[in-house]
Amino acid sequence: DAMVIQNPRYQVTQFGKPVTLSCSQTLNHNVMYWYQQKSSQAPKLLFHYYDKDFNNEADTPDNFQSRRPNTSFCFLDIRSPGLGDAAMYLCATSSPSGTGVGNQPQHFGDGTRLSIL
Amino acid sequence: SQQGEEDPQALSIQEGENATMNCSYKTSINNLQWYRQNSGRGLVHLILIRSNEREKHSGRLRVTLDTSKKSSSLLITASRAADTASYFCATDRYFGNEKLTFGTGTRLTIIP
Numbered sequence: 001d002a003m004v005i006q007n008p009r010y011q012v013t014q015f016g017k018p019v020t021l022s023c024s025q026t027l028n029h030n031v032m033y034w035y036q037q038k039s040s041q042a043p044k045l046l047f048h049y050y051d052k053d054f055n056n057e058a059d060t061p062d063n064f065q066s067r068r069p070n071t072s073f074c075f076l077d078i079r080s081p082g083l084g085d086a087a088m089y090l091c092a093t094s095s096p097s098g099t100g101v102g103n104q105p106q107h108f109g110d111g112t113r114l115s116i117l
Numbered sequence: 118s119q120q121g122e123e124d125p126q127a128l129s130i131q132e133g134e135n136a137t138m139n140c141s142y143k144t145s146i147n148n149l150q151w152y153r154q155n156s157g158r159g160l161v162h163l164i165l166i167r168s169n170e171r172e173k174h175s176g177r178l179r180v181t182l183d184t185s186k187k188s189s190s191l192l193i194t195a196s197r198a199a200d201t202a203s204y205f206c207a208t209d210r211y212f213g214n215e216k217l218t219f220g221t222g223t224r225l226t227i228i229p
Contacts, residue, residue: 029187039197042219043160044207050215052187094147094215103167104146106217108159 003027006091006109013081014117017042021076021112023091032074035064035090043090049074079116086116121206121220129226136193138223139158140206143188147209151191154203160212163191193225200206201227 004025013019023032031050035043044098049068063085071110078085092106121142130136140149142227148167152160166173166182166189172181179192193200203224 006159040222040224042221045216045218048215092160096215103165105150105162105165106160106162110159111157113157 004091004093004107004110006089006111008112009110010113010115012115012117016038016080019114021078021089021091021114023074023076023109024072025091025093025107026072027093027095027107028071029093029095029098029107030071031094032068033092033094034064034074034076034093036092037088037111038049046076049109051059080115081116086114088113120126121208121218123183123204123206123220123223125223126221127224127226129228130196132196132212132227132229134166134196136183136227138191138198138204138225140189140191140200140220142189142206142208142220143187144210146184149189150207151180151189152205152207152219153179154205156202156223179219197228198227198229201225 033048034045034046037043045066046060046064047066049052065073067075079084088111090108090111092108094106123140139152140210146168150165153165156159164175164178165178166180177194182189201220205222206220209217
């Protein structure tokens, strides 16, 4: 089945030690998103790619960066994780339609739960 | 911010009863979507309703949209234990915008 896969499901890192989370998709969707979700809160969009075009949210800390080397893969890099960065990180994809991307559902992976020691 | 507010924040009902969740938002929208999230998992799309639609059905789900009140409701009929999850509404701001803004979510517990 076509899907969005996130690896690893659980990641533990040390305070200040860089960490990379990965996402792959077999849906061939143009748009890939990264969300941060803290306990009992709504997912918060960090940034997204529309094809190769990177779109950063205004309130996303500089500590968070992303790479999309090809259509299928997208990475989230946290350069110096702090305790406040412990969260679930969700990757999602969507595809434009004749009526615009905004009219299409997003397809989510199962997330990576990041813990900071 | 046009983040949606959902109420109730938490809802517990007996299996077989109907569950209703409400979502309010602040600015004009192009469409509104509902998602389900099981504990520790990603979000799953349930239903999309466009701004020119008032009601939509999908299986045991019924969604209504009132753009004059900037609100939507999700009704799950004949609830099952497997419906236990968090439910989020999400809106996009205008035609062609690929970004969604999620509401605060309702945690639904179905008691067997």
